[in-house]
Amino acid sequence: MGALPDLSVDIGGLRIKNPVLAASGTFGYGDELTCFYDPSLLGAIIVKGLSLRPMPGNPPPRIVETPCGLLNAIGLANIGIEAFVEEKLPSLGTIRTPVITNIYGHTVEEYAEMAERIEKVDGIAAIEINISCPNVEEGGMAFGTDPDTAAMVTDEVARNTTKPVIVKLTPNVTDITIIARAVESAGAQAISVTNTLLGMAVDVATRRPKLANVIGGLSGPAIKPIALYLVHKVVEAVKIPVIGLGGIMDYQDALEFLIVGARAIQVGTANLINPKTAMEIITGLTDFCVRKNISNINQIIGALETNGEDHEKKGDRKN
């Protein structure tokens, strides 16, 4: 066998050594899981969603397991952007892979202010805008369900930073492609698809919701087919790279997203179960490429065979 396959991809001007990212909220602030493996091996790390000021999060119970899924209503508990920059970021300097911040604002102005703050900081490679959190009262998903406000937030952030801007979309809309096109026009360099699906669970004995927040966001293998479909739709609708996520547990799941056209993928819930998942996916993708004589991962990206039904996509294939 010859040289190892080239797994590097480009997401909106950010070159990463492989297409496997740790999803926001499942990898802490970047330094918690170092006892399991060296996070430098990942394509990039997206740290826990940050807000302008610290947020306490929702009352418990915040988590409930449902079949093949995890329903959560954490409520964006986080230490705030300032504490992250002061206390966490310095120790992340030793990690030799891009660190991406995920930001959340209560208002459009807060998003802009955070982008401005991050712009001044070295060591943050890109910004992922969270307009898709279902578990907060103000802002969050509200920004991501309307194309005009989604565009407004994207535009405000893009105008305040030179770093690549990734917008993380919610699946909780009728037509995700409308939102995707709106944020693309507003200056997004990449799109993450998808955040959690709204859901709930009830304790039949007490008739109470199992989450104190009543509703939560569903993640895990239960949502994978939906996430894959949404990635497929968005890939067709926009020209900018799409980062796929939703229930990816192993390299085969990752391949499905790459084949439908995701330029990269994020590992989320799986990190909470097996902290080594992302690492194992990188190994799995490498071995797969070697077995299949694929020298460059881009040969797989968008390589979906659809017997001509998916006509538009065919002409765009990268192999």
Next chain:
Amino acid sequence: MVEEVVSIESNREIGKDTFLMGFRSTSLASLAKPGQFLMIHIDRAAKDPLLRRPFSIHGILDGNRLMILYKTVGKGTSLLSSLREGDPISVIGPLGNGFTLPRPSEKTLLVAGGMGIAPLFFLAQALKKVQKRTIEMFLGFPSAQEVVIIDQIKDFNVDLSLTTEDGSLGIKGLVGDLLDRHLGQELTEKPVIYACGPSAMLKKIAQKAIRCNLRCYVSLEGYMACGLGICQGCAVKRGNGKDKPYYYVCQDGPVFSAEMIDWEVM
């Protein structure tokens, strides 16, 4: 903290719906302290149940055999109970802070409700080596069928009081109420209390201990996805927190000093 795939050595029903499982791990055994817990992945290939399950370390036998005591309450524990000798499980641990041990001469009182005995047995095992005096232990179970582990406890230097809710063995009633009456007497000496069990029981004990100005440690449960401080699922309201209103059971606990928790919302 280590992640290890281990083979189950024993897994048998020792009381109604109550199982005792053992596996060997020199690294986990050498790190484990009473009060700490493990995250166990019962079937790594399965997507349902999806998450690992947290279990208190129940004790260590023969130097490197870790014991887990559990009740089958749902899909995860039922699946665990079906595993046999030689079956692999993935274990992450030891996690959490563990108990602060009493001074060797200090009057020590252990209170367990149901599966609350799981971590307190490990504590009693450790105290056997360091504690000079007889430990007082209050154990409560729903019924005689569910009473487990008391024969092993009798090997320790303990003064045991047993309750069952239906009165089928020991004193009829709740163990929390028995302790409440005990603490209501004239105490010649203030004990340090270690408690684990249902939250209603812990609430009663903790509030009593705070009123009586007794040192009291409780081991809490929480819904958690990871056990590693990442998901922030296992929030518990702080008794004294304004800027930071929540503790996380997995990283700040599972053992808390009673006054650290806001018992009004428990």
